[in-house]
Amino acid sequence: MKRKIGSVLLSMAMIGVLLGGCGGPQASEEGNAPAEAQTEDAQEDAGAPAEDTGAAPPENTASAGGTDILSTGPNGEKATPASEITLTDEEIEQIRNGGYKAAISLHYGGNDWATSQLEGLKATFEMLGIELVATTDADFSAEQQVSDIETIMAKNPDVIISIPTDATATADAFQKAAQDGVKLVFMDNVPAGMTAGEDYVSCVSADNYGNGCVAADLMGEALGGKGKIGMVYYDADFFVTNQRDDGFRKTMADKFPDIEIVTEQGFTDENGCAEQGDAILTQYPMINGIYASWDVPMEGVLSSVKASGLTSEEVKLTTIDLGNNIAKEIAQGSVVGLGAQLPYDQGVAEAMLAAYSLLGKEAPTYVAVSAKRVEQSNILEAYEDVYHAEAPDWLQKAAGK
Incomplete structure (x- = not known):
């Protein structure tokens, strides 16, 4: 895949450093400002800096998928747009x-979200001349992550x-790192009992509440505002997925009152959700949609729906995160669409912070x-x-291009 050259690389051009293979975003269809960090000088050259839209209260779903950020932080903080994280x-x-050194400790590295976020981190660390000395993957094990730290x-x-x-089980390990003078920047969630500006620098996330609203909008529109649907949700106290x-729930209730969520199936193993799909289809064979x-x-x-012989016209599917497999299913029409995070941009913001x-x-x-x-x-x-x-050839082919 050919990388695009974008705003974050302006800073490298200014200091005479070349970084091949990575690039910056374009504005989205909805009019989003580029999320990747620019230098302050570059922003001044281009005009006024990006507007601070702030964070609308979670009950306001009107701008989901647009420029407003609907999520608040782990402790109720108002969001600062990633586009405002700049360096001269x-x-x-x-x-x-x-001569600085950095390390990355992931909860899980085996998906497209993690891969893209790592690319944003690594590209920006390289641009900043920060040596990456370790990258670890805890495979969803709190014990392993404590050992990794x-x-x-x-x-x-x-x-x-x-x-x-796990925000609680890993807290002591992160607190000890902070007490030893290591600067901490978190993705999506923060350890229990830690305070921003004292124990850690900042937390960077997607607008997860907004992405849930997007998925609900897509579902409601696909069903014409009427029907019965099921939810397959992550059954854990995990801040971003809870958001x-x-x-999704609140947008369905507020904007599509004639669509009923008739069942919610929880999971803890992301790779075993055909079981939840089977349970929904067995209990509600005439279900109209699943999130x-x-x-x-x-x-x-999706594998459960296909195995049942139901078509994309009969069961509408929406979700969050544009993984490669689901991207292909959207292109082919099997999945209506989703609310997408921008993990590369998140990685850039984390490295800049x-x-x-x-x-x-x-x-x-x-x-x-x-x-x-995304649809x-x-x-x-x-x-x-x-x-x-x-977009890779296989996706262009799936989209009929």
């Missing part, structure tokens, strides 16, 4: 001369980027990237926005 040329040069600490990083597998599921918390569980649901901490620059406590509506009509453009890469 002088600050970039200062970071490049600092101990291993990382032996490499003496200046900053750790992480998403806690997206709440956004799943993200793309991998939806793959299981790491630089903020190393500079002693004040950072917003919660940073978010707008939700993106068959814009699948190729949306893929490029999400992955910062041209």
Whole structure:
């Protein structure tokens, strides 16, 4: 896939550094400002800086998929758009001369979301001259992540980027890292008992509530405002998935009162959701639609729907996250659409916030990237926005291009 060259690379051009293979986003169809961080000088050259739209209250679903960010942070914080996380040329040069080291501790690295976020992190760390000394994958195990953090600490990083597998079980390990002077930037969630600006720098997320609203809008429109649907939700106390599921439920209730959620099936194993799909179809063989918390569980649901012989006209499916497999299903019409995160942009913002901490620059406590509506009509453009890469041949073929 051919990478697009974009805004984050302006800073490298200004300091004479070339970074091949990575690029920046374009504005989305809905008019979103580019989510990837620019240098402040570049923004001044282009005109006024990006407008701070802030965070609408969760009960306001009118702008889901647009420029407003509907989510609030783990502690109720108002969101700062990721596009506002900027560095001057002088600050970039200062970071490049600092000899800094970073590490990444993932809760799970085996999906397209993690892969894309890692690409954004690595590209930005390389641009900033920050050495990446470790990348770990806890495979959803809190015990493993605690061990990973101990291993990382032996490499003496200046900053750790992480998403806690369990906000409570990993809290002591992260707190110890903070007490040892390591700067912490979190993805999506923060450990229990930790305070932004004191124990950690910031938390970066997608607009998960907004993405849930997008999935609901797509479902409601596909059903013409009437029908019976089921939910397949992540049955765990995990902040971002709880937000997206709440956004879906509330939007369905507020905007589509004649669509009834007749069943909710919880899961803990994302790879086993054909079982939840089977349960819904057995109990409600005339179900009109099913929502799943993200793309991998939806793959299981979709396999169940296909095995039952039901068509995409009979059962409408919506979800969150533009994984490659679900992208193909949207292009072919098997899935109506989804609310997409922009994980590459999140990775860029996380690395830039790491630089903020190393500079002693004040950072917003919660940073978010707008939700993106994805459906068959814009699948190729949306893929490029999400992955910062041209849509691959297999997706173009599936879309009939």
